[in-house]
Structures are given as structure tokens and as C-alpha cells.
Amino acid sequence: MSALRTAVVTGGGRGLGRAYAIALAAAGHAVIVNDLGDGPADAVVAEIEAAGGTALVSRHDVTDFAATAELVELAVERFGGLDVVVANAGILRDRTLAAMAESEWDDVIAVHLKGTFTIAHHAAAHWRARSKAGDAVDGRLITTTSASGLYGNIGQSNYAAAKAGIAGFTLVAAQELRPYGVSVNCVAPSALTRLTEAPLLRYEGAITDRRREELDPNWVARVVAWLCGPGARDVTGQVFDIRGPRVGIASGWRLEPAFTQPDDLDELDQALRSAIAAAPPAADMEGQRNG
Ligand SMILES: NC(=O)c1ccc[n+]([C@@H]2O[C@H](COP(=O)([O-])OP(=O)(O)OC[C@H]3O[C@@H](n4cnc5c(N)ncnc54)[C@H](O)[C@@H]3O)[C@@H](O)[C@H]2O)c1
Structure with a gap:
């Protein structure tokens, strides 16, 4: 078993996932950077290795149940186990409800909702097996919701349905996995990334340097790294709304x-x-x- 704790970050090749992967590597995790295609995950792995960290590329598609089983298997084979999963991969297909195509609904539900279930399921099975074998598991699962799913945003019924579903999923997973030594928390981030640049430009006209600083993904990565660190073992079932330097708890229904x-x-x-x-x-x- 490696001395490092092992983390998987889905969608870790860009934006928030990239910031999480780099922060977790700096905090002493071996990180499996998962993303689609050639390029984004490789660049993040190279960056982590250049800084003296340990990282590995995964090109598994989170919508594929069997592929995410292989991803958990990769962590076990290469690093001796899995400790942290950040289910972060995401896409947008914004459209008002009356105009939305079936594929726009299906694709968003697949990447966010199913893509959270797939990796969380295989990680949960891994943690349950270790716990039953007498291992002292200290697992962390971080899921990703959105202000859109928690509060509602026009043009995002597909995305909001998936993200609200993930918040509900988190509450159940937190209760189910606690006996195995796993805490489960959810983040609702706000950050300037490929996903949000166009909508932000539409709403705000221009993005000032001050906004860029406020919307730096590293603000969210600090909280995610804390949730995955030794001090937050007892924190579970929470939804954190993180808007740059401002962070709070999104209280439920x-x-x-x-x-x-x-x-x-x-x-x-x-x-x-x-x-x-x-x-x-x-x-x-x-x-x-x-x-
Ligand atoms: N940026 C924000 O302000 C914001 C706000 C609320 C929620 N979020 C959520 O945060 C997460 C990260 O978003 P981001 O802003 O960094 O976007 P991003 O587009 O910069 O990064 C998302 C990454 O996920 C990858 N991905 C997409 N489908 C995948 C799949 N099937 N398998 C593996 N990887 C896949 C993409 O290739 C991309 O690199 C998403 O879940 C998003 O919904 C972001």
C-alpha cells in the first residue's frame, strides 16, 4: 500500500477539476486525473509531476458504468487503494424547457447524475469491502451540485434536475457510507471556467480583473482540499456554496x-x-x- 492517499478527480483536466487535482496533489495525494480525450488530463498530470507530485491519467468516460469500475480498479492496482473521489465532470446544454431536445436532456443527466452514481457506486463497493475486511477506511466522496439545482435558473431544467438530484444523492450516500468510515459532502461552486465564461460574459458584459480573482477555481479547491483532509473526517452530509472568498452552507428543505x-x-x-x-x-x- 502506498504511503500517499489516493484521489480520483473526474473531469480533472480543466477548470475546477484541474484546481482540485493540483490542490490534492499538493496536500499529499496520488491523484488520478480523469477526463475525456487526449490532452487535458495529460497536461494536469505533467503539471503535478513537475511540482514533485504523483499523478496518473484516466480517460474513462464517467457515463460508462463498466469504465468507472476500471477507474477504481486502476487506483487499486497502481496505488493499492482509493481514499478520495471528487465527482466533478460536467457539461452544459442550456435551453428553455419548451425548446429542449431529448439529447440535451439525456446528455446532461448522463454526465452529471449517472456520472456521479457510477464512480460513487464503484468507490462505495471498494470501501465497503475494505471495511468488512477490517481495514480502517477513511474515505471521502465529494459530489458537485450547482446554484441552479439548489435555487433554480431559467434555461437549465436539465442541469438543475441533475444537480438537485446530486444534492439529494449526497444526503443518502452520507448516511449509507458513514458506517464504512466514509464522509460524503457536496459543493456548489462558482468559478470562471470554460463552462461559465460565455454565460458570465452574457450577464456581466465584461469580466473585470477583480471578478477573475473572485472566480478563481482555487477558492473552491481550498474547501475541497479541506474536506478531503484529516481535519474534516467527521463532516458529512453538508452542501457548501462557494463563491470565491465567500462560502456558506446551503441549508436543505x-x-x-x-x-x-x-x-x-x-x-x-x-x-x-x-x-x-x-x-x-x-x-x-x-x-x-x-x-
Ligand atoms: N464553474 C462554475 O461556476 C460552476 C458552477 C456550478 C457548478 N459547476 C460544476 O463544477 C463541475 C466542473 O465544472 P467546470 O466549470 O470546471 O467545467 P469545465 O468544462 O472547465 O470542466 C469540466 C470537465 O469535465 C470533463 N468531462 C465532461 N464529460 C465528461 C465525461 N463523460 N467523463 C469524464 N470527464 C468529462 C470535461 O472534458 C471538462 O474537462 C461541473 O460539474 C459543473 O457543473 C461549475
Whole structure:
């Protein structure tokens, strides 16, 4: 067994994944940098090795169940086990609901939602087997949601469905994997990457140097590295909304307020309207209370 802890970062060839891979390598992990095609993952591995770290390329497609089993197997063969998974790979196919093509829905659900399940499933099976064999597992699974999935953003019903699904998935995985010594947390990042450059330019007109600094992926990577480090072993089932230097906890759904249905339909109408008025308003895309 290698002295280094081993991490897999899916979509690690660009943007946020690249920053996570570099931060995890600097924190003493052997990192398997997963991405599609020739180029992006190789460049990140070269960068990590040039800095004295240990890294390996994986070109497995996260939408492929069998390929992600091979990815976990690669970690076991090359580094003796797997300790950290950052399920980060992502794509966008933005379109309003009425105009969205079936392939735009399917592709986004496949990469984000299935692509989180595939790698998480095989890693979970690996951790369960080690735990049952008496190993002291200290596993970390980091999943990736989005403000769009938590708060709602026009033109992203496919992406929001996948990302909200991943937040729910995280809560279940945190409960299921805790007995095996694995913590599971979710990040909702904001960063300037290939994925967000065009939409940011559309909304903000120009990207100032100050915005570039605020949206540096390294802000998110700091929190991810912390979640994967020795101090955060007990932290599980949380969703972190990270917007550059500002970071917070995205709190979940609450049953608030609740009441017993009256028999009379007019009274039910009144009671439902009162409950809606008394309920905390949904948050806007800044995660703040609307209205
Ligand atoms: N950048 C942001 O502000 C932001 C906001 C919210 C959520 N996110 C999420 O963060 C994650 C990373 O996004 P990013 O902004 O760094 O984007 P990015 O495009 O820079 O990087 C994503 C990487 O995932 C890879 N990828 C895509 N499909 C893959 C597959 N099937 N198998 C393996 N790799 C695959 C891509 O090749 C790419 O290198 C995504 O899940 C994204 O939805 C980003």
C-alpha cells in the first residue's frame, strides 16, 4: 500500500477539476486525473509531476458504468487503494424547457447524475469491502451540485434536475457510507471556467480583473482540499456554496409550517394560503431570501 492517499478527480483536466487535482496533489495525494480525450488530463498530470507530485491519467468516460469500475480498479492496482473521489465532470446544454431536445436532456443527466452514481457506486463497493475486511477506511466522496439545482435558473431544467438530484444523492450516500468510515459532502461552486465564461460574459458584459480573482477555481479547491483532509473526517452530509472568498452552507428543505387538514374545503384553501405566506421564501440565485 502506498504511503500517499489516493484521489480520483473526474473531469480533472480543466477548470475546477484541474484546481482540485493540483490542490490534492499538493496536500499529499496520488491523484488520478480523469477526463475525456487526449490532452487535458495529460497536461494536469505533467503539471503535478513537475511540482514533485504523483499523478496518473484516466480517460474513462464517467457515463460508462463498466469504465468507472476500471477507474477504481486502476487506483487499486497502481496505488493499492482509493481514499478520495471528487465527482466533478460536467457539461452544459442550456435551453428553455419548451425548446429542449431529448439529447440535451439525456446528455446532461448522463454526465452529471449517472456520472456521479457510477464512480460513487464503484468507490462505495471498494470501501465497503475494505471495511468488512477490517481495514480502517477513511474515505471521502465529494459530489458537485450547482446554484441552479439548489435555487433554480431559467434555461437549465436539465442541469438543475441533475444537480438537485446530486444534492439529494449526497444526503443518502452520507448516511449509507458513514458506517464504512466514509464522509460524503457536496459543493456548489462558482468559478470562471470554460463552462461559465460565455454565460458570465452574457450577464456581466465584461469580466473585470477583480471578478477573475473572485472566480478563481482555487477558492473552491481550498474547501475541497479541506474536506478531503484529516481535519474534516467527521463532516458529512453538508452542501457548501462557494463563491470565491465567500462560502456558506446551503441549508436543505424544511417542513415548515405544517398543519392538519381541516374538513371544509374553504378552510383548506385558507390554511394552505396562510402556510404559503408563513413559509420561508425560496432563495434567489445568490442563495438569499427572495422578497
Ligand atoms: N464553474 C462554475 O461556476 C460552476 C458552477 C456550478 C457548478 N459547476 C460544476 O463544477 C463541475 C466542473 O465544472 P467546470 O466549470 O470546471 O467545467 P469545465 O468544462 O472547465 O470542466 C469540466 C470537465 O469535465 C470533463 N468531462 C465532461 N464529460 C465528461 C465525461 N463523460 N467523463 C469524464 N470527464 C468529462 C470535461 O472534458 C471538462 O474537462 C461541473 O460539474 C459543473 O457543473 C461549475
